[in-house]
Amino acid sequence: MGTSLEFHFVFSALGVGMPFFMVVIEALWLRTGDRAYYSLARTWSKAMAAVFAVGAVSGTIISFELGLLWPEFMRYAGAIIGVPFSMEGFAFFIEAIFVGIYLYGWDRLKPFIHWLCGLPIVLGGALSAFFVMTANAWMNTPAGFRIVNGHVADVDPIAAMFNPAWRTEVPHTMIACYLFTAFLLASIYALKVLKGGDGSAQRALRVAMVCALVLAPTQIVVGDMSARFDAHAQPEKFAALEGQFKTESGAPLRIGGFPDRATHKTRGAIEIPYGLSFLATGNPHAVIRGLDDFPQDRIPNPVLVHPFFQLMVGFGFLMLFVALWWLFASRIFREVRARALLWAIVVMGPAALIAMESGWMVTEEGRQPWAARGYFLVSQSVTPANGVDVTFLGFSVIYILLAVTLLWLLVRIDRTSPEELTDVG
Amino acid sequence: MWADVLAALLGLLAVILYAILAGADFGGGVWDLLASGPRAVRQREAIGAAMGPVWETNHVWLIFLVVLIFTCFPSVFATLGIALFVPLSLALLGIVLRGAAFAFRGPAYRDLPTHKVWGVIFGASSLATPFLFGASAGGIATGSFSWTRPMSIGVGFFAIALCAQLAAVYLTVETRSALRGDFRQRAYYATIAVAVAGLVALATGAAGEPALISHLRAPLPIAIIAIAMLLGIVVLVLLRLDYVHWARVAVAAEVTAVLCAWYAAQAPYILSELGVTAPAAPHLTLLIFLWTCLLGGVVLVPSMLLLFAVFKREPID
Numbered sequence: 001m002g003t004s005l006e007f008h009f010v011f012s013a014l015g016v017g018m019p020f021f022m023v024v025i026e027a028l029w030l031r032t033g034d035r036a037y038y039s040l041a042r043t044w045s046k047a048m049a050a051v052f053a054v055g056a057v058s059g060t061i062i063s064f065e066l067g068l069l070w071p072e073f074m075r076y077a078g079a080i081i082g083v084p085f086s087m088e089g090f091a092f093f094i095e096a097i098f099v100g101i102y103l104y105g106w107d108r109l110k111p112f113i114h115w116l117c118g119l120p121i122v123l124g125g126a127l128s129a130f131f132v133m134t135a136n137a138w139m140n141t142p143a144g145f146r147i148v149n150g151h152v153a154d155v156d157p158i159a160a161m162f163n164p165a166w167r168t169e170v171p172h173t174m175i176a177c178y179l180f181t182a183f184l185l186a187s188i189y190a191l192k193v194l195k196g197g198d199g200s201a202q203r204a205l206r207v208a209m210v211c212a213l214v215l216a217p218t219q220i221v222v223g224d225m226s227a228r229f230d231a232h233a234q235p236e237k238f239a240a241l242e243g244q245f246k247t248e249s250g251a252p253l254r255i256g257g258f259p260d261r262a263t264h265k266t267r268g269a270i271e272i273p274y275g276l277s278f279l280a281t282g283n284p285h286a287v288i289r290g291l292d293d294f295p296q297d298r299i300p301n302p303v304l305v306h307p308f309f310q311l312m313v314g315f316g317f318l319m320l321f322v323a324l325w326w327l328f329a330s331r332i333f334r335e336v337r338a339r340a341l342l343w344a345i346v347v348m349g350p351a352a353l354i355a356m357e358s359g360w361m362v363t364e365e366g367r368q369p370w371a372a373r374g375y376f377l378v379s380q381s382v383t384p385a386n387g388v389d390v391t392f393l394g395f396s397v398i399y400i401l402l403a404v405t406l407l408w409l410l411v412r413i414d415r416t417s418p419e420e421l422t423d424v425g
Numbered sequence: 426m427w428a429d430v431l432a433a434l435l436g437l438l439a440v441i442l443y444a445i446l447a448g449a450d451f452g453g454g455v456w457d458l459l460a461s462g463p464r465a466v467r468q469r470e471a472i473g474a475a476m477g478p479v480w481e482t483n484h485v486w487l488i489f490l491v492v493l494i495f496t497c498f499p500s501v502f503a504t505l506g507i508a509l510f511v512p513l514s515l516a517l518l519g520i521v522l523r524g525a526a527f528a529f530r531g532p533a534y535r536d537l538p539t540h541k542v543w544g545v546i547f548g549a550s551s552l553a554t555p556f557l558f559g560a561s562a563g564g565i566a567t568g569s570f571s572w573t574r575p576m577s578i579g580v581g582f583f584a585i586a587l588c589a590q591l592a593a594v595y596l597t598v599e600t601r602s603a604l605r606g607d608f609r610q611r612a613y614y615a616t617i618a619v620a621v622a623g624l625v626a627l628a629t630g631a632a633g634e635p636a637l638i639s640h641l642r643a644p645l646p647i648a649i650i651a652i653a654m655l656l657g658i659v660v661l662v663l664l665r666l667d668y669v670h671w672a673r674v675a676v677a678a679e680v681t682a683v684l685c686a687w688y689a690a691q692a693p694y695i696l697s698e699l700g701v702t703a704p705a706a707p708h709l710t711l712l713i714f715l716w717t718c719l720l721g722g723v724v725l726v727p728s729m730l731l732l733f734a735v736f737k738r739e740p741i742d
Binding site: 049050052053054056057058059060061063064065066067068069071072074075076077078079080082083085086087088089090092093094096097098099100101103104105108109120155156157158383384385386387391394395398402405406409412 | 477479482484485487488489491496498499506510511513517518520521524528707709717718721725728729731736
């Protein structure tokens with residue numbers, strides 16, 4: 001299940017992010033009449049076609065796996081969190097319909113109408129992500145029902161959807177989708193510029209970096225809100241994030257380091273005194289609960305959480321740094337040729353991917369051992385059916401196959417684009 | 426009470442729409458695999474052009490169905506997920522490979538060496554997926570939840586034949602002249618295959634599934650099955666007369682009738698033995714779900730009409 005989600009997350013993130021950039025670039029073409037933008041829009045729409053197809057089928061896998069792998073969880077929670085999934089279903093319908101119209105309508109529709117048909121894709125993608133993430137937020141902070149004599153009662157799907165965690169988790173994940181797409185595009189086009197690419201690579205790079213410049217600092221602010229929310233709503237998750245074993249006042253902020261479960265200490269971290277207490281509450285002497293304070297069979301494994309949290313935050317700040325560097329080096333949005341900066345942007349593509357996937361690890365592993373925190377364990381969720389191992393192996397192989405093929409095709413699309421420019425021009 | 430019945434009927438609607446829309450896309454894959462004769466390449470192109478803009482939308486009906494079941498009937502979802510773990514996992518694999526293969530063998534990548542391989546994967550997974558869904562449906566209908574009993578396997582082959590028939594008939598509308606002739610020929614064969622596979626499935630049922638047959642013996646299922654058979658003959662006649670648009674309507678109606686018969690035959694299980702209605706989701710969940718469908722439908726229907734209006738106009742030579 002986790003593997004499927006990690007995989008689906010990459011493609012659905014691109015499925016949310018790509019249409020936005022596609023529509024922006026097509027709008028630039030309509031406004032300026034610059035053929036380079038047109039060529040970029042055509043290339044990106046081809047890339048989106050492949051990404052959307054894989055995102056759609058991997059999304060299908062998730063919806064099936066909920067029943068195939070976690071049937072007992074769905075028996076328990078389906079009626080509570082099914083509603084956002086059904087809303088997502090409709091958002092996805094709209095997305096799929098307009099993807100069809102947009103991709104196959106380049107020569108059938110007037111340019112402005114064609115551009116308009118891109119907007120529902122952007123909206124549908126954003127709404128899909130919104131609805132699905134409310135369901136994920138519910139798993140962190142279940143709401144909208146009561147347990148009466150061991151049974152679920154008084155279900156309120158709307159209250160479940162707008163559970164306490166949605167305000168921080170949903171925007172944080174949605175911004176991640178756009179930020180990741182921005183740096184992926186920037187990375188690809190920075191590489192093209194380094195290889196002596198033309199004006200269209202510079203244009204693409206600029207569009208991607210302007211978005212990155214807006215999103216990177218926003219993401220850090222929202223991320224900080226998210227961590228402070230966890231500090232009081234999911235203190236065991238927060239302790240795992242920060243590698244905090246002992247409950248203490250004036251807790252230090254640990255940068256890096258490796259949590260050692262045997263000695264109950266996080267080793268090798270740079271400690272900033274009072275940092276954690278201050279960041280979490282605004283009071284440097286505040287008490288932060290450590291993992292040792294909770295029942296030991298009800299806490300996440302900090303080894304799987306703290307390092308990924310460090311990766312996510314570290315790369316998040318690196319992205320901000322590179323975006324600011326670009327702002328100054330480009331003397332506000334002009335073409336950049338500085339090789340060091342271009343290489344830094346190239347590296348930020350994979351870094352953004354790692355940051356995003358690490359974030360997913362943090363939120364999922366940080367919720368363990370619960371499927372719905374405080375109510376339902378992952379171990380209670382799983383299917384009694386045989387053959388789960390074989391299925392897992394089979395799907396992992398398929399995922400790798402799809403990812404490799406998709407990557408290879410995207411590279412091919414990219415290489416064939418200059419000829420296309422002469423085709424249509 | 427009315428809310429769960431309405432949700433169950435919406436589920437039937439989703440099954441029907443998935444079958445008559447996405448079923449034809451699977452059938453397209455079957456004919457892609459079986460493309461032959463002097464126009465084999467053009468047959469494949471026509472299939473690709475017909476599916477391209479719409480298959481993802483058609484596929485969403487399946488996701489809608491899955492979401493409907495787990496929102497409105499969570500216990501049924503859990504029961505089906507455990508009982509049909511193997512065929513549904515395999516069908517899922519088929520769906521993934523079919524979708525990815527269709528995208529990866531698209532016209533943008535025609536010159537790549539992998540084009541042929543993905544083409545074969547596309548065809549093979551288009552064959553396997555309807556079989557697995559059919560066999561699962563057979564397993565549900567018999568109440569055995571086994572997809573490997575003779576009746577279930579029979580229904581699996583019946584499902585392949587139905588998909589092939591849908592695709593061939595639809596493609597006669599979307600093509601012209603010699604190419605249309607090719608698909609009309611294929612539609613005849615497929616209709617015969619549907620008749621044979623359907624009768625074999627019924628015969629294996631009569632031999633080994635007394636419970637199902639006793640349910641089917643009620644007047645309503647018998648009437649619906651008779652209508653389905655009649656519509657099969659109507660399809661043949663309309664194709665012969667070259668009324669391809671009407672043949673398309675008739676074949677969609679035929680598949681709808683088959684699914685209604687399947688639903689009607691197991692209505693007693695759905696209501697009692699499996700307990701589908703009893704452990705339905707709480708009323709408020711059902712209500713919000715139905716409102717979502719109503720509001721979603723207001724946006725969905727015109728969008729879908731737009732999609733078909735833009736792409737389903739001129740036939741291909």
